[in-house]
Amino acid sequence: DGGITQSPKYLFRKEGQNVxxxxxxxxxxxxxxxxxxxxxxxxxxxxxxxxxxxxxxGDIAEGYSVSREKKESFPLTVTSAQKNPTAFYLCASSIDLxxxxxxxxxxxxxxxxxxx
Amino acid sequence: SQQGxxxxxxxxxxxxxxxxxxxSYKTSINNLQWYRQNSGRGLVHLILIRSNEREKHSGxxxxxxxxxKKSSSLLITASQAADTASYFCATxxxxxxxxxxxxxxxxxxx
Numbered sequence: 001d002g003g004i005t006q007s008p009k010y011l012f013r014k015e016g017q018n019v020x021x022x023x024x025x026x027x028x029x030x031x032x033x034x035x036x037x038x039x040x041x042x043x044x045x046x047x048x049x050x051x052x053x054x055x056x057x058g059d060i061a062e063g064y065s066v067s068r069e070k071k072e073s074f075p076l077t078v079t080s081a082q083k084n085p086t087a088f089y090l091c092a093s094s095i096d097l098x099x100x101x102x103x104x105x106x107x108x109x110x111x112x113x114x115x116x
Numbered sequence: 117s118q119q120g121x122x123x124x125x126x127x128x129x130x131x132x133x134x135x136x137x138x139x140s141y142k143t144s145i146n147n148l149q150w151y152r153q154n155s156g157r158g159l160v161h162l163i164l165i166r167s168n169e170r171e172k173h174s175g176x177x178x179x180x181x182x183x184x185k186k187s188s189s190l191l192i193t194a195s196q197a198a199d200t201a202s203y204f205c206a207t208x209x210x211x212x213x214x215x216x217x218x219x220x221x222x223x224x225x226x
Contacts, residue, residue: 107158
């Protein structure tokens with residue numbers, strides 16, 4: 001997990017509440033990503049950011065929002081508009097994101113969100 | 117937009133045996149990567165193979181790439197209980213970000 005931290009490890013939310021998941025990296029990577037993983041499933045991309053103050057929607061962005069005000073930080077907010085938010089959320093980073101890079105990604109330990 | 121798919125979905129072997137899992141993809145790639153995920157943890161990068169390479173080794177891992185068949189295989193030799201995890205292939209094209217497959221769940225029985 002080296003270099004990327006996510007907090008909290010476990011998060012419980014009541015229906016109708018917004019919650020923010022933290023992701024910080026000290027790898028000096030330009031690109032950062034948020035994925036959602038459901039039990040026994042692969043990773044689905046929520047949002048990604050190639051550079052500070054810029055981010056793009058992934059495959060399942062509805063009900064989520066992000067910001068990228070600092071290179072090191074890429075918080076994810078799960079809004080009340082997300083109808084089924086219970087899942088395991090993974091943050092990742094890579095050196096950069098362009099056609100010539102390998103895009104090898106480094107992952108945080110994840111946050112498990114449960115809606116009560 | 118699923119690019120890579122692993123096969124089998126689940127694999128159970130005895131400790132000491134070899135484990136082979138496959139990844140097939142649809143469009144031309146720049147590179148293909150394999151990651152491991154232990155239960156409840158983040159993914160860890162294992163190995164990367166570029167489109168102009170056919171085989172790479174890293175310790176007990178051997179990865180092959182056949183671009184004509186659009187497929188890759190990951191071989192873990194002399195498996196150990198600690199190899200129990202899910203394994204994901206991830207493909208990188210020149211025009212898109214990395215896309216992860218659904219994964220193979222490997223159980224190594226002591």
